[in-house]
Amino acid sequence: MIEDHGARLARARMADLHREAEAHRLARRCPRPRMRDGLHAAYARLWWAVRPRAGTWAPRLLHH
Structure with missing residues (x-):
């Protein structure tokens, strides 16, 4: 060797x-x-998919 x-x-x-x-x-x-973390990318994609519009009740619920 x-x-x-x-x-x-x-x-x-x-x-x-x-x-x-x-x-x-x-x-x-x-x-x-580009995001290498697939899990974080999936969570971000899920958050942008389910993100409610402003003026609804859901943002106040989600921000707690």
Whole structure:
């Protein structure tokens, strides 16, 4: 074995961190960042779907 497992793990982790930082930098330059969290996106979509119009009784109920 040419290099030990710890060095390979450290190199892989550094590459992963660098790729994540590059993706974050590219996403920050993008004007509209896409949501990677599927659960949060589903909750936001559900909230925008069931969001009542202003002037009804439901906003007062939902804001508590």
